[in-house]
Amino acid sequence: MQYQHMEKGLVDEGLSADSGNSDSSWHALDEDYESGSDSEDISDDDSDENLGTNNDECHTQEDVPAYQPRGMAFFNDLGNYGEYDPMDRSDKDGLIYWNKEKNDIQLHMYFESKEQVTKAVTMWSIAQQREFKVIESRKRTWAAKCKTASSGRLAAGDCDWSIRVRGNESLTVWNVTKWVKDHVCLGEISGNNNRNHTSTVIANQIMHLIENDPGHKVKQIQAYVKNSLKVDITYKKVWYARRKAIVLAYKSWASNFQQLPQYVAELLRSNPQTVVQWLHHPNSIEDVKIFKYIFWAFRPSIDAFHMCRPVLCVDGTHLRGEYRGKLLIAVALDTNNQILPVAYAIVDEETIQSWGWFMEQLRHHVVRDLETVCIISDRHRGIVNDMSESPLLQVGCWI
Numbered sequence: 001m002q003y004q005h006m007e008k009g010l011v012d013e014g015l016s017a018d019s020g021n022s023d024s025s026w027h028a029l030d031e032d033y034e035s036g037s038d039s040e041d042i043s044d045d046d047s048d049e050n051l052g053t054n055n056d057e058c059h060t061q062e063d064v065p066a067y068q069p070r071g072m073a074f075f076n077d078l079g080n081y082g083e084y085d086p087m088d089r090s091d092k093d094g095l096i097y098w099n100k101e102k103n104d105i106q107l108h109m110y111f112e113s114k115e116q117v118t119k120a121v122t123m124w125s126i127a128q129q130r131e132f133k134v135i136e137s138r139k140r141t142w143a144a145k146c147k148t149a150s151s152g153r154l155a156a157g158d159c160d161w162s163i164r165v166r167g168n169e170s171l172t173v174w175n176v177t178k179w180v181k182d183h184v185c186l187g188e189i190s191g192n193n194n195r196n197h198t199s200t201v202i203a204n205q206i207m208h209l210i211e212n213d214p215g216h217k218v219k220q221i222q223a224y225v226k227n228s229l230k231v232d233i234t235y236k237k238v239w240y241a242r243r244k245a246i247v248l249a250y251k252s253w254a255s256n257f258q259q260l261p262q263y264v265a266e267l268l269r270s271n272p273q274t275v276v277q278w279l280h281h282p283n284s285i286e287d288v289k290i291f292k293y294i295f296w297a298f299r300p301s302i303d304a305f306h307m308c309r310p311v312l313c314v315d316g317t318h319l320r321g322e323y324r325g326k327l328l329i330a331v332a333l334d335t336n337n338q339i340l341p342v343a344y345a346i347v348d349e350e351t352i353q354s355w356g357w358f359m360e361q362l363r364h365h366v367v368r369d370l371e372t373v374c375i376i377s378d379r380h381r382g383i384v385n386d387m388s389e390s391p392l393l394q395v396g397c398w399i
């Protein structure tokens, strides 16, 4: 397995790192949707193509930019407010603006973005238990009509429900120029079959839940959607929605690893003298380095360990998610018998090579001049192998 990032300079050995605050998305829960009882097929095609997308770009600049903390900056439930040119609404009294809570649409109503238009029409249609199809989506116009209507011109007997919205030149104000509110079709559908209610739409609905706690269970989210929209959503669709919401909130697995150098650089800036060591894949080149292992230990933890009994417990655990790495950790016990995390490493697998590399870093950067340290471990071959070669770490006891 390889973790690839494109980064110059900062990724060489000899850097120092942070304070125990690991990337939460590495630990994002990966609940197995197969345990769900509902196997109904769903369509993940989004007719409203503008809802909820993120770009996972790899930046290749010389200087590592400041780490951007996650949070509301990633919240795009109602479009990108950062580029919104706010109108002075006090000068436009009498104009009707879309209100999320009212979930109503009227002729000449105003929206702030095309994304808000598609969201509004989607939520209105779900509440009405109707479906729509997009018939036009251009830079400054967007139109939809009833799903049951003919594809071309309306034919006799067609439902004439439709909406057309037009944006101003700067695309900061969108106005409803045509609105046929009532459906005359017999196309009422049950809530869990509405094809407009895609997993992407649900992901946008539950973004605030996931941002607060990515560990929300699928059944909790089902209950939330049921309570807020009075519709039943299949377990499978909610499972996909939760995955999409996690990506919206925390970005993708790949981009998370690509951000690792920036993240570490910020940790170094805010936690000076902590130790970071990278090991790169031998296939790395100057401009594209392939991450193999990373080790970090916080300076206060190292100093605290030297005030504790010379005993270190080492073990590894699984990192769940797309890349399936392993987290190696060394902890000590303080005088109050409280656990003191001392050093960490992310590796691909628990192997002789990875454990040997971790123990070498531990010896060099944490144990340093201590003559004897007791290592408690599960006796992985990599640890035992390293012990037999180590002049500093002595086998004091095993469990």
Ligand SMILES: [Zn+2]
Residues within 6 Å of the ligand: 130, 146, 147, 148, 159, 160, 161, 183, 184, 185, 187
């Ligand atoms: Zn209709």
